[in-house]
Structure formats: structure tokens, C-alpha cells
Amino acid sequence: MVALNTTEMELWQAWRSAAEAVRVRVAEDIARATGLSDPDFGVLARVSELGGGRLRQNELAASMGWHRSRLSHHLTRMAQRGLITRVEVDGGVEVVVTDRGDELHAVARPIHAEAVRRHLLDAIPPALQDDVRSLLARLAN
Incomplete structure (x- = not known):
């Protein structure tokens, strides 16, 4: 197999750098305001949004792409x-967001939205946003 040429390598490095920089900036904004780490926010968001506050642990792992x-x-x-509890249920474990976890997630959600806008969306000209969204969807699939 042939190695990446200079242009391909530059594109790869630009992609990695941009994705990581945006992710880190959004996570820093949330952590500064709430004390939640990026993984904390990810767990709380998925359990709250996918499971209504309760989600089986194996479903959570799959949704995050994490090893169990x-x-x-x-x-x-x-x-x-005090952010979550785990409850044994028939054939597995459910992750349950506590009141404290729910409160912090509620505080973090608008901070997350503002950070995504500031660190990502505002950098993409509106005329290109549909194209970028389409490209990212292709890459994800």
C-alpha cells in the first residue's frame, strides 16, 4: 500500500487537529461552568436523551462507542x-441519572449549545453548512 502523499497527509492532519480542537474547547467550556468532564456530559446526555433518565449500561456503552x-x-x-446510580435489573444493569446529575446536565446543555455554535458552527459559512453536514454524514457512515 502506498503512503499518503503530502496533500493527503496535510488534509488528514488538518481534520484531526480541527476535530480535536473543537471537542476540547467545547469540553472546556462545559467543565469550567459545571465541573462536568467531556465523558461525564456524554453519559448524562445519552442517558437523559436516549433513555429518559434510565438506560441499560450495555446500550449506553454501544451509543458511546466505549468498551464496557x-x-x-x-x-x-x-x-x-453523586451523578448517577446503577440498578441491577433482569439481565443487566440500568444507569440512572440522579437529581444532581440531572441538575448539572440541565445547566450544561445551553453551555454546550453555545460552545458548539461558537467553536464550530460560526466558523462554517451558512452557505456551506449543508455541504459540510452531508460530508460529515458520509464520513460517519
Whole structure:
């Protein structure tokens, strides 16, 4: 297989740098305002939005693209901070957002929205947003 040429490598590096920079900036804005880490916010958002406050742990792992052991360790830390609880149910475990987790998620949601706008959407000219969305959807699939 042939290595990437200079132009291809530059595009790859630009993609990686941009994606990471935007992700880090959004996460920093949320953490500064709420104390939630990027993974904390991801867990709370998925459990709240996909499961209405309760979601099976294996479904959560799949939705985040995380290995079950990584998620389990992170959930333990979140439970110690009072953000979630885990409840054994028939054939598995459900992750339940606590009142404290729900409150912090509610505070973080508008901060997340503003940060995504400021660090990503505002940088994409409106005339190109549909094209960028389409391209990103192709890459994701």
C-alpha cells in the first residue's frame, strides 16, 4: 500500500487537529461552568436523551462507542460524585441519572449549545453548512 502523499497527509492532519480542537474547547467550556468532564456530559446526555433518565449500561456503552470496562470504571467515578446510580435489573444493569446529575446536565446543555455554535458552527459559512453536514454524514457512515 502506498503512503499518503503530502496533500493527503496535510488534509488528514488538518481534520484531526480541527476535530480535536473543537471537542476540547467545547469540553472546556462545559467543565469550567459545571465541573462536568467531556465523558461525564456524554453519559448524562445519552442517558437523559436516549433513555429518559434510565438506560441499560450495555446500550449506553454501544451509543458511546466505549468498551464496557471503560464505561464501568467511568460510571463508578460518576456514582461516587453523586451523578448517577446503577440498578441491577433482569439481565443487566440500568444507569440512572440522579437529581444532581440531572441538575448539572440541565445547566450544561445551553453551555454546550453555545460552545458548539461558537467553536464550530460560526466558523462554517451558512452557505456551506449543508455541504459540510452531508460530508460529515458520509464520513460517519
